[in-house]
Amino acid sequence: MSPTLRGSRGRDAVAAAAPVPGKPPSVLTATVGPRQGAWTRSFNPFRSDAESRWPTWAGIYEPLLISNRATGTFTPWLATASAWSADSLTFRVTTRPGVRWSDGQPFTARDVAFTFDLMRRYPALDHDAVWLFLAEVTARDAQTVEFKLKRPYTPGAVYLGEQAIVPEHKWKDVAQPATFDDPSPVATGPFVTVKRFEPTVYELGRNPTYWQPGKPAVDVLRVPLYRSNAEIVKALLANEVDWASLFFPDIEKEWVAPDPAHHQYWYPDTGPTVLLYVDTRRKPFDDRNVRKALSMALDRPRITKDAMGGYAPPADATGLAESQRRWKDATLAQDPWTRRNVAEANKLLDAASLARGADGIRVAGTEPMRYTFQTVQGWTDCEVGVAVTVKALDYNAWDEALRRGRFDVSMGFGSRGPTPYEFYRGQMDGALVRPTGERAELNFHRFADPEAEKVLRRFEATSDAAETLALAVELQRRFVLDAPSIPLFIGPQWGVFNTTRLTGFPSRFRPYANAVPTGSPRGAFPAPDSLPVLLEVRPR
Secondary structure (H helix, E strand, C coil), X not given: CCCCCCCCCCCCCCCCCCCCCCCCCCEEEEXXXXXXXXXXXXXXXXXXXXXXXXXXXXXXXXXXXXXXXXXXXXXXXXXXXXXXXXXXXXXXXXXXXXXXCCCCCECCHHHHHHHHHHHHHCHHHCCCCHHHCEEEEEEEECCEEEEEECCCCCCHHHHHHCCCECCHHHHCCCCCCCCCCCCCCCCCCCEEEEEEEECCEEEEEECCCCCCCCCCXXXXXXXXXXXXXXXXXXXXXXXXXXXXXCCCCCHHHHHHCCCCCCEEEECCCCCCEEEEEECCCCCCCCCHHHHHHHHHCCCHHHHHHHHHCCCCCECCCCCCCHHHCCCCCHHHHCCHHHCCCHHHHHHHHHHCCCCECCCCCEEECXXXXXXXXXXXXXXXXXXXXXXEEECCCCHHHHHHHHHCCCCCEEEEECCCCCCCHHHHHHHHCHHHCCCCCCCCCCCCCCCCCHHHHHHHHHHHCCCCHHHHHHHHHHHHHHHHHHCCCEEEEECCCCEEEECCCEECCCCCCCCCCCCCCCCCCCCCCCCCCCHHHHHHCEEC
């Protein structure tokens, strides 16, 4: 289901708040986790390193819409409405009237068209590769922009809608937009003024003319840099940080217990599915039953307890999170191949003619089934005659090996979006398969299912809610049948809140936004779904 927006925001809000003379400014201090090096004064939302400075695309610059992974809903932002044409080849967006850039110039549909044309002219800016399906983008008038597509691709609405929009009147004169630092941005967001910038901390001041009256309620967004989890914990306990992305092995004891009234957290299952990948073109992993046997040898509850403190729910056979239950087929989710069953796993391996050698290790062809597992510890398949050696790699080495297909068995992540399409495309779309040694952006396990591809193409061509649900179920059916990858658990997002000074953070009782500052995983860049938090938090 692609977003179709209706309605508006902020019309009934109170008059804009302003700092009280003589009163210290209110500050929201947020951190995303350990970082090495130093902050670079660059707020260019197109730069490949912008992810580390998350307010760039979720606080300074803003998108047309924001999707909520926890609820599956879409919020209009710089757009007020959108609609698909009957043939799904035109996506028309109505932009919000009355919005101004921070230098006072009006925001219009021309800025939207300019932003996407800039991405066309400079492909390095097009991180989500939207111009693979876009044909042209045109501002029909001051408040209407039309996206013409080369082929029906309704899932693309999320990538179009969540793209940060830049002002034409400033960026048209930028000679090198891919490397431009943009140290003093002109933007529409709630925090646009760089008040302080140092190697280990920067501060952004509130936009006094922000288009949502009365918001933001805090005066300053402060982003410190910490080099370790221990430093972040210390700062949280000292009431120096209000919002963080941080994993506590025992959060109730280590964080909540010292101050239950103000120490809060929310670990929603809105992160990506964590999976085991094998090269499905390589024997014996080209046999779905061998992959299922490996899956049934795993003790998922133990893995999640040892590796994730028990906070990550074990994955079911669909690979989808519980927060995606509106899409799930309950019967398919209960398929037994993702539940531990050593006896059945051995039966499947016996049936695949993978006999045990004298040492008890099964043999595939002439080679013993001895593999290197590139990732976390916590499992063994010795009970089914497969020897696994765990090899710890640093992130860059692991990522490079995974993308180039240079692994025996590797942990990896699935794509996550507002619908199951994103996940299943990354698992079963043969169009994404790359030769071993060539870098793959998705489908690291090199799996192709022509039947699943037909369903994916139909999904791309419709915006009908009932049809997308039926197609999502069919994709689940193909995944459960073929086991292209092995789901382990659903990755949480580690939201930690200190409400000593501020209130209004999201929670499982009020899941209005993402739990962590950086936003949910989505394509090349995270989604801007943490942006609403900047507008909802307020001083006590």
